[in-house]
Amino acid sequence: xxxLDSGSGIWTPxxxxxxxxxxxxxxxxxxxxxxxxxxxxxxxxxIFFSGNMEPLxxxxxxxxxxxxxxxxxxxxxxxxxxxxxxxGRINDYVYWFVVVLALLFIIVILPGxxxx
Amino acid sequence: MSDLFTTHLPALIIAIPLFAAFLTPLIxxxxxxxxxxxxxxxxxxxxxxxxxxxxHVYTDGTFLYAFGSSDAxxxxxxxxxxxxxxxxxxxxxxxxxxxxxIITSSLALLGxxxxxNFVEKYETQDKYYTLLLLMxxxxxxxxxxxxxxxxxxxxxxxxxxxxxxxxFRTEKGASIEAGLKYMIISSLGAMxxxxxxxxxxxxxxxxxxxxxxxxxxxxLLDEIALVALIGAFAMKxxxxxxxxxxxxxxxxxxxxxxxxxxxxxxASLYALFRxxxxxxxxxxxxxTIGWLFIIFGLLSIMVGVSMALMQDNLKRLIGYTAVxxxxxxxxxxxxxxxxxxxxxxxxxxxxxxxxxxxxxxDIGLLFLVAGVLFYRTGARNLxxxxxxxxxxxxxxxxxxxxxxxxxxxxxxxxxxxxxxIYESIYLFNPVLAIIAILASIFMLAIFxxxxxxxxxxxxxxxxxxxxxxPPSMLIPMAILALVMIIIxxxxxxxxxxxxxxAAKALLDQGGYIAAMIGGA
Amino acid sequence: xxxxQFKRALWVFHINTGSCNGCDIEIIAALTPRYDAERxxxxxxxxxxxxxxxxxTGPVTRQMADKLKLVFDQTPDPKVVMCxxxxxxxxxxxxxxYNLIGPVDNIIPVDVYVPGCPPRPEAIIEGVAKAWVKLELxxxxxxx
Amino acid sequence: MLANLPxxxxxxxxxxxLYTMLFNRNLIKIVIGLTIIxxxxxxxxxxxxxxxGAVAPIYTSAPSTSMVMPTPHAxxxxxxxxxxxxxxxxxxxxxxxxxxxxxxxxxxIRRLRE
Numbered sequence: 001x002x003x004l005d006s007g008s009g010i011w012t013p014x015x016x017x018x019x020x021x022x023x024x025x026x027x028x029x030x031x032x033x034x035x036x037x038x039x040x041x042x043x044x045x046x047i048f049f050s051g052n053m054e055p056l057x058x059x060x061x062x063x064x065x066x067x068x069x070x071x072x073x074x075x076x077x078x079x080x081x082x083x084x085x086x087x088g089r090i091n092d093y094v095y096w097f098v099v100v101l102a103l104l105f106i107i108v109i110l111p112g113x114x115x116x
Numbered sequence: 117m118s119d120l121f122t123t124h125l126p127a128l129i130i131a132i133p134l135f136a137a138f139l140t141p142l143i144x145x146x147x148x149x150x151x152x153x154x155x156x157x158x159x160x161x162x163x164x165x166x167x168x169x170x171x172h173v174y175t176d177g178t179f180l181y182a183f184g185s186s187d188a189x190x191x192x193x194x195x196x197x198x199x200x201x202x203x204x205x206x207x208x209x210x211x212x213x214x215x216x217x218i219i220t221s222s223l224a225l226l227g228x229x230x231x232x233n234f235v236e237k238y239e240t241q242d243k244y245y246t247l248l249l250l251m252x253x254x255x256x257x258x259x260x261x262x263x264x265x266x267x268x269x270x271x272x273x274x275x276x277x278x279x280x281x282x283x284f285r286t287e288k289g290a291s292i293e294a295g296l297k298y299m300i301i302s303s304l305g306a307m308x309x310x311x312x313x314x315x316x317x318x319x320x321x322x323x324x325x326x327x328x329x330x331x332x333x334x335x336l337l338d339e340i341a342l343v344a345l346i347g348a349f350a351m352k353x354x355x356x357x358x359x360x361x362x363x364x365x366x367x368x369x370x371x372x373x374x375x376x377x378x379x380x381x382x383a384s385l386y387a388l389f390r391x392x393x394x395x396x397x398x399x400x401x402x403x404t405i406g407w408l409f410i411i412f413g414l415l416s417i418m419v420g421v422s423m424a425l426m427q428d429n430l431k432r433l434i435g436y437t438a439v440x441x442x443x444x445x446x447x448x449x450x451x452x453x454x455x456x457x458x459x460x461x462x463x464x465x466x467x468x469x470x471x472x473x474x475x476x477x478d479i480g481l482l483f484l485v486a487g488v489l490f491y492r493t494g495a496r497n498l499x500x501x502x503x504x505x506x507x508x509x510x511x512x513x514x515x516x517x518x519x520x521x522x523x524x525x526x527x528x529x530x531x532x533x534x535x536x537i538y539e540s541i542y543l544f545n546p547v548l549a550i551i552a553i554l555a556s557i558f559m560l561a562i563f564x565x566x567x568x569x570x571x572x573x574x575x576x577x578x579x580x581x582x583x584x585x586p587p588s589m590l591i592p593m594a595i596l597a598l599v600m601i602i603i604x605x606x607x608x609x610x611x612x613x614x615x616x617x618a619a620k621a622l623l624d625q626g627g628y629i630a631a632m633i634g635g636a
Numbered sequence: 637x638x639x640x641q642f643k644r645a646l647w648v649f650h651i652n653t654g655s656c657n658g659c660d661i662e663i664i665a666a667l668t669p670r671y672d673a674e675r676x677x678x679x680x681x682x683x684x685x686x687x688x689x690x691x692x693t694g695p696v697t698r699q700m701a702d703k704l705k706l707v708f709d710q711t712p713d714p715k716v717v718m719c720x721x722x723x724x725x726x727x728x729x730x731x732x733x734y735n736l737i738g739p740v741d742n743i744i745p746v747d748v749y750v751p752g753c754p755p756r757p758e759a760i761i762e763g764v765a766k767a768w769v770k771l772e773l774x775x776x777x778x779x780x
Numbered sequence: 781m782l783a784n785l786p787x788x789x790x791x792x793x794x795x796x797x798l799y800t801m802l803f804n805r806n807l808i809k810i811v812i813g814l815t816i817i818x819x820x821x822x823x824x825x826x827x828x829x830x831x832x833g834a835v836a837p838i839y840t841s842a843p844s845t846s847m848v849m850p851t852p853h854a855x856x857x858x859x860x861x862x863x864x865x866x867x868x869x870x871x872x873x874x875x876x877x878x879x880x881x882x883x884x885x886x887x888x889i890r891r892l893r894e
Contacts, residue, residue, distance in 0.1 A: 004532055004607045006539045007463045013527040013605045020527070035712065038685070043709035048683040051651070051703030057503070057574040064428050064498035064569035068561065072426060082422055086360055088893025090810060090886045093301050094801045096357045101308070101347040108343050108404055115334040115342070115399050265855055272862045276869055283873055289880030290891045296807070296873040297892075300814060303866045304801070307817045310859060311794070314821060318828040321849065364892045426894065 125169045126181040126207045126260055129217070130253055132162050133224075137249035144242035152232050155245045159225040159252065166221040170214035174617055178631035179214075180262075181207040206324055208262030208632055211621035215469065215614055216259035216386045219476045223379040224252040226592035227372040230484060233586045234372055234491055235284075244284060250277040251376050258383045262632060264313045264395075265323045267387060268306060271352070274380055275302035281376070282369040294361075294368035301361045305348040312344035325395055326632035329625060334399050342400070345391045346408070352384035355446060356415040359439040363423070366435030371487020374431060375480045378438060382472055385445060389622060392453070397625035406454025409446050414551060416443025421558040428498050430486045430566060434479065437522060437559060441475040444468075447552060448537045451544045460543045466619040467536030470611055474529040474603065478521035481596040482563075485515045488585040488593070489570060498566060503575040507582045512571050514593045519567055521600050523560035529603035532611070643775070645677030646768050648718075649687035649711065653704050653740070654730075655694025658754040659721040663691065666757035678764055684711040689767050692740050695723040695730045701737040708744040714774045716747040716767040720760060725749050786827035793820035807874045807884045811867060818863040825856045 004011040038044040047054050054060070072079050136158035144151040173179050184204025209217070228248060235244055254274030261267050279302070283295025313323065315337050322328045332338060347358075354362040362381070366374045392400060420440030427433035448468030455461045488511050495501050505512040521530035534556060542549035584590070603610055621627070652660060666673045667680065681687050684707045696704055708717065717740075722728035724740040740746050747770055750763035773779040793816055800813025829852035837850040874884065881889050 001608050002606065004536070004611060006467075006536050007460055008539050008543065009535075011526075011532060011535055011607070013532070013607065016527050017605065038712035043706065044685065044712050046706075046710055048685050048707075048710055051700075051707045053706070057576055058578075061502040061573040061576060062568070063502070064565055067565045067569060068425060079422060079426060082419065083426065083894050085357075086423065086894045088360075088364075088890030090297055090300055090807070090889075091802055091805070093297060093358075093360050094304060094798070094810075096360065097301065097304060097347065097351055098798055098802065100350070100358055101343065104343045104347055104408070105340075107408065109336070109339050111404075115339055115396065115401060265858075269858060269862065272866065276865055279869060279873070283876070286876055289877065292873055292876045292880065293889055294892055296870060296877060299866065299870050299873060300801075300810065303814055303870070304817065307814070307821055310821050311824065314824045314828060317825075317852070317855075321851075323851075367892065423894075432892075 122168075122172065124181070125165055125172070126179065126209060127183070129162055129165050129169065129221075129260070130256055132158050132165070133249040133252045133256070137246045137253065140245045140249065141242045144245075148241065151242065151245060152228075155228050155249065156225070156232075158249065159221070159228050162252070162256075163221040163225045166214075166217045169209060170218055170614075173209055173211055173214040174613070178211075178621070178628065179209040180631060181209070183207070205266050206262040206326075206632060207260045208326065208628065209260050210628060210631070211614070211617035212386070212390075212469070212619075213259045215473065215618040216383060217256060218614075219382065219473060220252065220255040220259060220379050223375055223476060223480055224248070224255075226480070226484075226595060227375045230372045230375070230487070230589055230592045231370070232588040234487060234589060235370060238284075240284075240286075244281065247277040247281050247284075248373070248376065251281065251380065254278075255376075255379055255383045259386050262325050263323050264316065264325060264328070265310075268310050268313060271306050271309065271384075271387075272303075274383070275299065275306060278302075278365075278373075278377060278380055281373045282365045284370055284373065285368070288368070291368035294364040298361050298365040301358075302352060305351045308344045309348040312341035312348070315341040315344075324632065325390070326629040329395050329397055330629050330633060332396070332399070334396075338396075342391075342396060345395075346388065346405075349384050349388035349391065350412055350446075353381045353388060353446075354416070354439050354442050355412040356419040356439060356443070359416060359419065359442075362439050363427075363432040363435035366438060366483070367429055367432035371431070371483050371490065374434075374483040374487070378476055378479050378483065381438070381442060382476055385442065385472065389449060393622045394625055394628050400453070402453050402456040406450050406452075406456070409450025409453060410548065411450075413443045413445070413447030413450055414548070416440060416446060417552065417555045418443075421555045421562070424562045425558065425565075429496055430489065430498050430501075430570070431483065431496065433498075433562065433566065434482050434486055437482075437562060438475075438479045440555060440559065441471070441479060441522070443555075444534070444537055444552065445471050445475065447541065447548065451541050451548070455544050460540045462619060462623070463536065464540035464544070465623065466611070466615055467533055467540050469618050469622070470607075470615045471533040471537060473610065473615065474521065474533045474600075477596055477600050477603070478518050478528075478530055481514060481518040481593060481600065482522060484589070484593045484596065485511055485518060488589055491589065492582050492585065493579060498569045500578075501570040501576075502573040502579065503571070504579060504582060505571040506575050507579070508571075508584050510590055511585055511593070514597045515567065515571065517597045517600055519560075519563040521604070523563055524556045525560070527604045529600045529607065532604060532607040642677070642768060643772060645679060646689055646764065646771070647679050647681045647687050648689045648691050648764065649682075649684045649707070650680055650691045650693070651684075651704060651707055653692055653694045653700040653724070654697035654736075655721065655723060659693040659723075662754045662757055663693070663720065663760060666760045671757045671761060673761055673764070676761075676765075678761070678768075684708075687711055688715060688771055689764070690715065690717045690744075691720060691764075692717065692724050692744075692746075693720045695727045695733075696737045696740055696743055698735050698737055701743055704740070704743050714771060716771045716774075717744055718748040718750060718763055718767050719746045720750045720752075720755060720763065722751055722753045725751055728753060786823065786830075790820045790824040790827065793817070793823065805886045807877065807886055807889070808871070810886065811870045811874065814870070815863070815867055818859070818867075822856050822859055822863070825852045825859065828852050829856075 002014050140151050182204045185202045254270045257270030279295045279299035282298050283292045285291040320331045351358040417440045420436045424433050424436035445468045448464050452461050452465035521528035524530045524534035538549050719740045748763045748767040750759050797813045797817035801810050831848045834846045834848040837847040
């Protein structure tokens with residue numbers, strides 16, 4: 001009942017959950033070794049920014065536009081093509097539908113292979 | 117199955133939302149809250165009835181309901197050639213339809229609860245609720261019907277109400293643009309579907325799925341009809357490269373409607389599977405059609421994932437991942453068709469159907485979270501957000517569950533179905549499995565980006581006063597998250613019962629025909 | 637030295653307040669395999685919030701004064717401060733220059749001075765060890 | 781050959797409709813193209829129902845001669861009603877679009893792209 005049999009393997013979420021809890025406890029135990037003797041409410045809780053004062057919160061947050069920039073830039077050959085394909089013109093939406101229909105005709109009907 | 121109430125269950129499931137749909141404008145003249153209440157009660161009743169219907173289907177087998185004469189002895193057409201054709205429209209609910217019915221009704225109910233606060237500031241709420249109920253009717257009709265033309269009618273009901281709802285925020289040009297694009301493209305698809313129906317009708321004088329499947333001669337015209345049907349339904353379910361309306365519509369619709377649109381794409385996917393498995397059944401060429409589905413699936417996965425990586429608009433991003441998720445289902449079902457007869461074919465089909473359920477839940481949850489962010493901050497772009505986890509604890513938790521599920525991390529439901537998909541695909545072709553797993557990693561990357569840029573990071577001064585979502589929005593998210601965790605922890609609860617039955621029902625063309633012809 | 641072993645490793649944060657890099661190179665030399673300070677558990681860390689000891693090189697220029705103060709404030713208690721090199725002790729060749737706030741102990745209290753221009757790595761390691769002893773004594777409450 | 785002429789017309793009309801939808805930039809013309817396809821499909825249904833010499837299937841005064849099958853007519857009526865609804869819906873949306881964009885050029889109405 002608890003085990004999902006996928007034909008070539010099994011998946012038992014409860015066992016996984018048990019291990020997850022076990023390892024969480026271990027991780028939390030290890031985390032307990034961290035030092036907590038700094039004084040709260042003083043500069044000792046401040047973020048270290050190379051000795052400079054922390055900038056405004058708006059400047060610190062890494063916005064979504066900056067995330068994965070390098071990845072998309074290095075693969076821009078692919079991504080730019082994809083981006084250009086999404087023109088947003090209603091004609092192109094129809095165009096893709098017609099193209100797919102035509103391809104389906106060619107693939108399915110011309111060899112006579114669709115039905116047997 | 118004997119008492120009157122049980123017999124008329126399918127009619128009630130269609131009739132209650134339909135009746136409520138035209139009741140809502142009247143009630144909203146009196147009281148806005150009362151109208152919302154009536155809508156929720158109507159959908160709750162529908163949900164309970166759907167569960168009851170599904171219970172009957174899973175215990176007693178396929179459920180048949182005739183609008184019109186129940187058998188040939190009643191009101192029937194006597195043709196000169198000696199045929200006796202009972203005049204009726206049949207609803208045939210097998211295990212697969214019941215599963216889709218449960219998905220539809222639960223998402224509609226949650227969407228209606230969610231809308232309580234979400235659309236409260238709009239003047240045109242009465243129309244909103246009417247259209248929402250009509251959309252529900254359309255989806256129910258599509259998944260329950262055993263009649264091709266009837267399916268076309270419900271498809272159009274679904275598209276019209278859906279397009280109107282996508283364009284609900286009429287003060288914004290972009291949402292009307294999205295509505296128009298959705299409308300044009302889905303009408304075009306529906307026209308091709310009607311064309312295919314005409315082709316089939318012209319040959320066999322039949323519209324009934326089961327009767328058509330029995331009579332089918334598999335001529336060239338049938339192949340053309342198959343192509344038109346596959347094209348139309350693949351487009352309606354948002355398979356690449358015909359997916360472009362999906363992010364538009366999902367991105368611009370109100371979040372509760374995005375939730376409904378997820379269900380509507382899956383109703384189209386259901387129609388696609390129904391046509392391929394039940395109408396054409398064993399006579400399709402497994403290699404051609406199977407690989408067609410696999411290519412649709414791969415394209416959808418890759419295009420959806422790569423486009424989602426570039427998005428900054430949260431709801432468009434989720435829309436593109438929804439395309440990718442549809443790709444997973446098509447991939448699994450394509451493998452099931454292409455490997456028809458081998459040992460893992462059934463497993464791939466089960467995995468695909470299991471993923472339909474899980475995708476509806478997790479993409480739905482993510483849309484609801486996106487809606488909460490929009491409702492509380494007014495920001496559509498991820499670049500304007502940050503540090504929301506400090507103020508929205510519950511929402512953050514629900515988003516994390518949705519993230520884990522959509523990326524296929526254990527122990528959520530998404531992992532269970534994706535594991536099944538990977539393993540069955542791997543047996544068919546390892547390269548496909550590798551692409552699927554890579555795309556899943558991309559999916560994780562995409563949602564980690566969302567999680568980081570919206571929820572993590574320092575508390576932004578502009579968003580310091582953002583409050584947690586109101587209860588009417590938290591409750592649907594909580595229900596979805598709870599169901600996802602339960603399915604994740606006890607996958608067999610639904611897999612070995614509902615999903616396996618649905619897969620068998622989908623494969624069992626003979627059983628479907630026998631239920632309809634034999635029961636007549 | 638009163639005790640056989642130290643309670644735990646010593647994490648050092650190195651801050652350069654206008655040094656000519658001579659002392660810095662010697663600090664790096666102390667970490668190389670020849671001297672291998674890390675075998676004693678002495679380790680340079682990237683943030684003063686992780687550090688037990690501050691290691692300051694160079695005279696304090698105007699630009700660096702408030703930053704040095706902030707870094708000192710950010711180091712958790714108990715902490716010790718080492719001043720490495722003549723410049724930090726007295727200003728060295730930059731003595732009485734117009735852009736100096738002064739030697740390090742004008743800004744923050746210094747516990748250990750390591751003279752030299754630059755000091756040898758052995759001297760630096762010995763200074764660290766002295767600072768370490770002081771730190772442990774402070775922790776025990778035995779430091780007067 | 782003459783019997784197949786309606787089907788030929790249907791094919792031509794669907795082709796024309798698709799051509800209109802593909803190569804016209806004006807939104808109203810795109811909708812007109814869609815309407816042409818809708819009418820083509822309706823014509824197809826009606827052409828299927830045609831039977832030489834048959835009368836309308838009205839049972840009350842049915843003569844002994846053969847009657848045409850009533851179902852396609854019912855289907856066509858339904859399809860026409862649906863087509864009218866979709867066309868009305870699209871035209872009203874186009875009206876709203878004109879209010880926001882001040883143009884009907886499909887190449888300019890693309891705030892949603894990429």
